[in-house]
Amino acid sequence: MRTVSHRVNTKKSHATSTEFGKSTSELLILKPEGYPMSGMMEEYPIVENRDVFEFYAREQWNGYVARKGDYLFDRRMFPDFAYRIIDVEPAESLIGMNTSIIVTEEENSLFSTNEIKSDVVFDDVIGQENAKRKCKLIERFLDEPERFGKWAPRNILFFGPSGTGKTMLAKALANKTDVPIIPVKATQLIGEYVGDSSRQIHQLYDRAEEMAPCIIFIDELDAIALDRRFQELRGDVSEIVNALLTEMDGIEEREGVCTIGSTNRAQSLDAAVRSRFEEEIEFVLPGEEEIRQIFESNVKTFPLPVEDCDFKALAKKAKGLSGRDLVEKVLKTALHQVIIEDRETVRAEDFEKAFSKLGKNEPTQDPSGLYV
Numbered sequence: 271m272r273t274v275s276h277r278v279n280t281k282k283s284h285a286t287s288t289e290f291g292k293s294t295s296e297l298l299i300l301k302p303e304g305y306p307m308s309g310m311m312e313e314y315p316i317v318e319n320r321d322v323f324e325f326y327a328r329e330q331w332n333g334y335v336a337r338k339g340d341y342l343f344d345r346r347m348f349p350d351f352a353y354r355i356i357d358v359e360p361a362e363s364l365i366g367m368n369t370s371i372i373v374t375e376e377e378n379s380l381f382s383t384n385e386i387k388s389d390v391v392f393d394d395v396i397g398q399e400n401a402k403r404k405c406k407l408i409e410r411f412l413d414e415p416e417r418f419g420k421w422a423p424r425n426i427l428f429f430g431p432s433g434t435g436k437t438m439l440a441k442a443l444a445n446k447t448d449v450p451i452i453p454v455k456a457t458q459l460i461g462e463y464v465g466d467s468s469r470q471i472h473q474l475y476d477r478a479e480e481m482a483p484c485i486i487f488i489d490e491l492d493a494i495a496l497d498r499r500f501q502e503l504r505g506d507v508s509e510i511v512n513a514l515l516t517e518m519d520g521i522e523e524r525e526g527v528c529t530i531g532s533t534n535r536a537q538s539l540d541a542a543v544r545s546r547f548e549e550e551i552e553f554v555l556p557g558e559e560e561i562r563q564i565f566e567s568n569v570k571t572f573p574l575p576v577e578d579c580d581f582k583a584l585a586k587k588a589k590g591l592s593g594r595d596l597v598e599k600v601l602k603t604a605l606h607q608v609i610i611e612d613r614e615t616v617r618a619e620d621f622e623k624a625f626s627k628l629g630k631n632e633p634t635q636d637p638s639g640l641y642v
Contacts (some may be wrong), residue, residue, distance in 0.1 A: 272502050273367055278393065280622070287505060291551060292362065292363055292364050293360050293363045293364070293545065294334060294363060294365075294366035294368065294369065295336050295358050295360070295362050295363040295364060295365050295366060295369040296327040296359050296360070296363075296369065296481075297357075297358065297359040297370050297371075297372070297481070298336055298344065298355065298357075298358050298370070298372070298375070298508065299355070299356045299357045299358070299364060299371075299372045299373075299374060300354065300355060300371065300372070300373050300597075301353065301354045301373070301374060302351070302353055302373060303341065303352040303353060303354045304351065304352060305350055305352065306350065306352070320381055323371075323373070324370075324371045326347070326367075327371050328365065328366070328367050328369055329367075330344070330345055330528070331365045331391045332366060332367060333364060333365065333366075333417050334364070334365045335362060335363070335364055335365075336355055336358040336362070336364070336365050337355065337361075337362050337526050338355055338356070338357055338358055338361065338448065339354070339355060340354075340355050341353065341354050342354070342355065344535050347592065350475065353373070356374070357636050368596075370477075370480045370481060370642060372428075372477060372480070373472075379637070380579065387445075387450060387451075388441035388442070388443075388444045388445040388451055389439050390441035390442045390445055391442055391445060391446070392442045394438060394442060395435045395438050395439050395442060395595065396435075396436070396556065396560055396563045396564050396567065397554075397556050397557070397560035397563075398434065398439060398553055398554070398594075400426070400551075400552070401435075401439060401485045401551045401552070401553055402439070403444050404549065404551045405551070406437065407423050407549065408410050408423055408426060408443060408528055408530075408605070409433060409443060409446060409447055409472065411423050412443075412449050412483045412485070412526070412528060412635075413447055415440045415482075415483055415525065416525040423516070423528065423549055424520060424527065424529060425518050425526075425528075425529045425530055425531070425546050425547045425548055425549075426528065426530045426531070426547060426548070426549045426550075426551060427491075427530075427532075427536070427544070427547040427549070427550045428435065428529050428531065428532040428533075428551050428553060428556055429532070429533050429534070429535070429536040429550060429551070429552060429553065430465075430528060430552050430553030430555075431532060431534055431553070431554075432451065432534045432591055432594065433594025433595055434553040434554065434555060434593060434594075435530065435553060435591050435593055435595055436485065436489075436532045437453065437489060439486060439553075440453070440487045440530050440532070441453070441487075441616075442484050444486065445464075447457055447483070449484055449485060450481045450484050450485070451484070451485040451486075451487055451561070451597050452474065452477065452478055452481075452484065452485070452486050452487065453486055453487045454474060454486070454487065454489070455489050455490060455493075455566065456471070456488050456489060456490045456491050456492075456493040456494040456495075457494075459471055459474070459488075459491050459494055459510065460493070460494060460510070466514035467494070467509050467513065468509055468510070468512070469509045471510070471513040471514055471517060472513065472517070474486060475517045475522075475524055475527065476498065478524065478527045479524045479525070479526075479527055482524070482525055482526030482527050483526035483527070483528075484526065484527055484528070485528050485530060485531070485533065486527065486528070486529045487528075487530045488529065488530070488531045488532065490530045490532070490533065491531035491532060491533045491535045491543075492534075492535045492536075492538050492539055493535030494510045494511075495510070495511055495514060495531070495539050495540050495543040495544075496538060496539070496540060497538055497539065497541065505603075511540050511542065511543060511642060512541060512616065515530070515542060515543065515546065516559060518543070518546040519546065519622040523548065531547065536550075555590065555591070555592055556584060556591075556592070556593055556596075558582075558585040559585070560586045560587065561584075561585035561591070561596060562582050562584075562585040562587075564593050564597070565584060565585065565596065567580040568596075568597055568601050569601065569616075570599075570618060573605075574605065574606055574608060574609070574613075574615060574616055575613065575614075575615050575616070576616045576617075577615050577616065577617045578615070578618075579618040579621065580618065584618075584625075587625055588600065588625070595628075598622060599624070599627075599628055600624045600625060600628070601624075603622075604616060604620040604621045604623070604624040605620075605622040605625065607620060607624070608620055609624065
């Protein structure tokens with residue numbers, strides 16, 4: 271039995287009349303800490319039935335204000351046993367009878383800080399009309415998962431150049447359907463020891479099932495689902511791929527869970543993993559008209575005024591750049607230079623200089639074909 275190595279906070283967290291305005295917790299992540307006194311029990315209580323434990327926990331802590339770092343104490347089954355709150359969504363919210371509760375022994379839970387709800391809308395994604403159209407299928411599934419049965423679109427692949435809006439569209443989809451999204455970088459799922467990676471993946475799907483209907487968005491999928499021909503470069507590929515295939519195959523039915531994988535290297539994916547995606551949705555680099563819209567939409571949020579600028583002409587010079595490149599390497603570079611020079615307006619030549627730093631003075635061949 272491990273002892274608590276730091277002082278236990280014994281201050282009560284129960285809601286008072288001044289805290290009635292707080293929202294109800296959607297997710298509560300706890301870490302078992304043990305008893306204040308050593309020697310009372312050699313092992314932590316084992317949670318054998320998660321549903322029963324969650325109901326019991328909600329019932330006894332219903333109305334408590336959950337704050338990250340505070341402690342919750344068991345009052346009946348294992349009196350005075352302490353759980354520390356690793357994370358709570360929303361912050362400082364009230365535990366209620368619909369709060370999803372996860373117990374983990376990990377100090378830094380993999381999914382404790384990820385976004386639960388999205389505020390991105392489809393209009394935020396300029397262009398990608400074909401991708402938006404195909405996403406209507408996922409939208410209908412998340413709205414009414416029971417209608418699809420075994421024909422549900424559970425696994426979707428977003429592929430195309432970096433910075434073309436794959437992550438934004440996944441978040442917009444979650445917002446449109448009012449479902450939570452769990453965005454995860456694939457590299458977060460790579461464990462330090464044998465067995466860690468598969469455990470991380472199963473933990474991810476366990477949480478999504480508790481929040482269903484829910485979207486799991488795995489960015490940079492190729493980092494964990496490499497073609498098995500490259501296994502000599504990554505010894506843990508087989509473990510990761512097998513765990514991912516188990517979840518995607520639906521051997522354990524995950525009702526209302528949709529997996530969206532994202533990659534800019536579709537050809538490097540393991541064939542077995544890629545075959546599990548029922549739909550592949552391609553994202554392409556923006557055309558001239560879309561580039562103009564990206565320019566005009568983003569300069570509206572500049573903290574400085576922009577002098578009359580021919581964005582249509584600038585769009586011709588930006589051929590081959592992604593939306594993220596346009597924002598981060600052209601617009602932001604130009605704005606920062608103006609601020610450095612203590613000027614009050616952004617002019618067309620500022621954007622021209624930003625292009626020259628990229629070597630984009632001449633139109634560039636559209637490389638989107640590399641990702642087909």
